Amino acid sequence: MELLTPAVRVLQVVVPVAGLLISTITLIQVRRHRGLFYALPACVSLKGVGGGSTLAPEVVRKARAVAEPRLLLISLRVRGMKDIRADDFSKGEPLVLGLGARVVMVVTVDAAGASKPDVRKAGTTLEIQPSLLRRGKRLLLHVLVDGPKPALTCEVSPLADVRVRPAPADEPGPIVRWAPTAGLVGAFLTAARYPDGHITGWPLVGVIASLVCIWILAVVWIGKLIRKFGEVRDLKRRLGSETT
Incomplete structure (x- = not known):
């Protein structure tokens, strides 16, 4: 023994x-290294959505006008000790996220009480213009797309010293x-x-x-x-x- x-x-x-x-x-x-994590936690088909939905009438109308309407919930979260500032966007270029489906409209932008960034649609991508992204805050984007299999990717990152990558597993x-x-x-x-x-x-x-x-x-x-x-x-x- x-x-x-x-x-x-x-x-x-x-x-x-x-x-x-x-x-x-x-x-x-x-915590020391700044990171921007993106995720697609929900993707809901809006096929057959009716007037009784709590969605805005414009969203319902546009969803009915496309073949494969889907409402995406996109989550962006800054991790680290510092915020991401507008000056961190190299040459004022936007952060470009690919969705794998045509973007019909940006429904809502929820910055959890912080200032909302300017988010623009461009074909199958979203462009997040230079803005202040608060650390520890979750930015939620509700986006209506037209496509059978949306997938979230980062196509262009102008943030030189920020690691932009998919959110880690749960x-x-x-x-x-x-x-x-x-x-x-x-x-x-x-x-x-x-x-x-x-x-x-x-x-x-x-x-x-x-x-x-x-x-x-x-x-x-x-x-x-x-x-x-x-x-x-x-x-x-x-x-x-x-x-x-």
Whole structure:
């Protein structure tokens, strides 16, 4: 049993502490670098939409006039410690998003209380003109398109020092997932070795690190679920019961 002691110590202390440090450093790095994440959380067909819909009459009229009407919910979110300013757009060029379908109209632009950017349609693309995009704020665009399979891409980015890319998956990244798992292993082994609960020294450090790791995972998951729920609820509220 003594031969296993070093391995047990590693699982009790080194693994959870290393997981906590790696997760913390990763999250700090993510916050330090500015990023603009785009996503297409909802795409709803408006075929057969009627006058009883809560959509504006102009939207209903234009949806009836095209073959494959779809209402898209596009989400843009700035991540990092600083806002994206209008001056960050190189030579005043717009950010161009491809939708993979002809843009019929920009229905709404919701900047969560911040100033709304100028968003223009151009064929199958949207052009977001130079403007202030607040960090931590989610910009929601409701766009009516004509096409069977819309897809969101970034075609042109004039933001030299901002990483523009698809939003990460709704689940935490591998490192953030690994850290709480390591924490659970360490906590379990520590509890088995100290059933009376009197934990001191380095094992206690491991237990604290384990709990913090688990807390990190909970915060990440809850934050993502809240954002996802808000986006879907907002789209349903705008579409009304006929298109939900």
